[in-house]
Amino acid sequence: MTVTFRVPTYLRRFTAGESSVSVEPYAATVGEALTLLYERYPGVRDRVHDERGAVRLHVNVFVDGESIRHTGGLATPVADGAEIAIIPAVSGGNRKSGTFHTLSTFDVNAALGQRQNEKCSMCETSPQITDASRNSASRS
Amino acid sequence: MAHADSMLIVGTMKGLFLLRCERGAWTADGPHFPGQVVYAAAFDGRAGRRRLWAAPVSPHWGPMLCSSDDLGARWSEPEAAPIRFPEGSDLALKNVWQIALDPHEADTLWCGVEPAALFVSRDAGGTWSLVRGLHDHPHRPQWQPGGGGLCLHTVVPDTIDRHRIWVGISTAGVYRSDDGGETWTAKNRNIRAPFLPEPYPEFGQCVHKLVQHPARPSTLYLQHHWGVYRSDDAGDSWRDVGRSLPTDFGFPVVAHPGEAETVYVLPLTSDEFRCTPEGKLRVWRTRDGGESWEPLARGLPQEHAFETVLRDSMTALAGEPPGIFFGTRSGKVFGTRDGGDSWSALIDGLPPVVCVRAVATP
Numbered sequence: 001m002t003v004t005f006r007v008p009t010y011l012r013r014f015t016a017g018e019s020s021v022s023v024e025p026y027a028a029t030v031g032e033a034l035t036l037l038y039e040r041y042p043g044v045r046d047r048v049h050d051e052r053g054a055v056r057l058h059v060n061v062f063v064d065g066e067s068i069r070h071t072g073g074l075a076t077p078v079a080d081g082a083e084i085a086i087i088p089a090v091s092g093g094n095r096k097s098g099t100f101h102t103l104s105t106f107d108v109n110a111a112l113g114q115r116q117n118e119k120c121s122m123c124e125t126s127p128q129i130t131d132a133s134r135n136s137a138s139r140s
Numbered sequence: 141m142a143h144a145d146s147m148l149i150v151g152t153m154k155g156l157f158l159l160r161c162e163r164g165a166w167t168a169d170g171p172h173f174p175g176q177v178v179y180a181a182a183f184d185g186r187a188g189r190r191r192l193w194a195a196p197v198s199p200h201w202g203p204m205l206c207s208s209d210d211l212g213a214r215w216s217e218p219e220a221a222p223i224r225f226p227e228g229s230d231l232a233l234k235n236v237w238q239i240a241l242d243p244h245e246a247d248t249l250w251c252g253v254e255p256a257a258l259f260v261s262r263d264a265g266g267t268w269s270l271v272r273g274l275h276d277h278p279h280r281p282q283w284q285p286g287g288g289g290l291c292l293h294t295v296v297p298d299t300i301d302r303h304r305i306w307v308g309i310s311t312a313g314v315y316r317s318d319d320g321g322e323t324w325t326a327k328n329r330n331i332r333a334p335f336l337p338e339p340y341p342e343f344g345q346c347v348h349k350l351v352q353h354p355a356r357p358s359t360l361y362l363q364h365h366w367g368v369y370r371s372d373d374a375g376d377s378w379r380d381v382g383r384s385l386p387t388d389f390g391f392p393v394v395a396h397p398g399e400a401e402t403v404y405v406l407p408l409t410s411d412e413f414r415c416t417p418e419g420k421l422r423v424w425r426t427r428d429g430g431e432s433w434e435p436l437a438r439g440l441p442q443e444h445a446f447e448t449v450l451r452d453s454m455t456a457l458a459g460e461p462p463g464i465f466f467g468t469r470s471g472k473v474f475g476t477r478d479g480g481d482s483w484s485a486l487i488d489g490l491p492p493v494v495c496v497r498a499v500a501t502p
Contacts (some may be wrong), residue, residue, distance in 0.1 A: 043219035047201035050232035
């Protein structure tokens with residue numbers, strides 16, 4: 001099977017300029033597909049993950065448009081032909097516990113009236129429904 | 141005021157700038173790492189090197205440690221993060237707060253990081269390892285984050301004793317090693333901690349900055365969350381020398397490169413209002429080791445100047461004459477080459493300044 005990564009502009013310096021990279025995972029999960037991506041382009045790994053292996057808080061990974069934060073994280077299954085997009089979260093947000101909780105699609109979805117009762121799987125906060133997220137949602 | 145012999149490395153909330161004086165006007169080369177926070181920078185001129193170090197943190201892609209051997213024309217972009225907590229620690233690097241050069245070993249550098257830990261490189265920055273002696277200290281589980289996070293923000297390798305090193309941690313206080321980092325002892329005696337039940341605890345103080353006086357290495361100065369302190373016994377004990385300052389709160393403390401009793405601080409109004417008192421930007425100087433302090437205001441704005449200067453945003457440059465420089469959260473940089481008697485505004489309009497380092501033009 002083959003899946004294709006969409007690589008954001010910043011990370012293309014580590015993918016020889018490639019904006020689209022295809023790999024052939026065996027276990028058909030996002031985690032395995034990412035591992036194959038890192039074997040080919042090792043510079044991407046530490047930008048997407050911290051040293052514990054967690055996807056960085058302000059990096060979003062989508063499989064065919066669905067954020068893996070809501071579909072099983074790195075164990076999210078991928079189907080043949082799937083597109084995996086690595087996208088930096090929308091900047092902005094509020095300070096919480098000394099760090100920025102960046103406006104993400106999670107918050108944007110909340111602003112759109114979706115998933116309002118969910119909590120962020122990364123930091124257990126509730127969605128931030130703000131003018132910024134509403135504006136962002138209206139643009140997306 | 142002559143500045144043509146110096147370069148300022150200015151870390152900001154939105155990138156790094158290199159400031160140079162050309163024909164009387166300051167220019168800012170940058171931003172390097174645009175959009176990234178740069179709390180730590182250094183210039184390594186040891187062993188024939190001309191290497192800039194910077195620790196940018198991308199809000200998305202995380203922290204990185206980068207270097208340049210051509211004064212910022214090109215920066216290294218390591219594929220793997222060179223500073224990383226070991227597997228099993230369950231810790232992840234958030235920020236590098238300090239890059240310090242070892243005065244005895246030309247290939248040794250130290251980095252203080254958040255979450256609070258110390259890393260060392262013995263090969264000029266090629267590889268880094270966690271200093272286990274501090275990381276495994278029995279106090280560490282009780283260290284608490286300050287407003288900036290739980291950060292090891294100050295690293296002071298002793299200029300005399302090659303085996304001695306101090307670190308400052310918020311909020312844990314001062315720790316000292318006398319064996320090159322193998323073992324560490326809290327060194328906070330007599331430093332008041334009014335935010336804790338015990339006013340003079342063994343550790344837990346919120347040290348903001350620590351400096352070893354270059355002209356009198358037996359003396360250390362410390363800006364605490366409450367008060368300015370001096371130690372004449374390598375940190376074994378401290379005494380409050382800031383009682384005549386207008387406030388006890390501030391971040392930086394900088395020693396004059398050549399005058400053994402001269403030290404500079406920049407008091408802010410209070411813990412709750414972290415701006416310069418009365419809307420006046422004033423540096424305070426002691427020339428008698430803390431017995432008395434005088435405000436330095438000539439050339440600094442004295443109206444509507446509610447400024448904030450952070451712990452690494454003030455620095456000294458050895459030379460003839462020596463210089464003192466500082467940057468503000470409002471993006472201004474000031475300097476003096478007459479010991480502080482008069483100051484010049486060097487540049488305005490930068491992003492919020494969080495780090496200033498001065499080097500003789502390489």
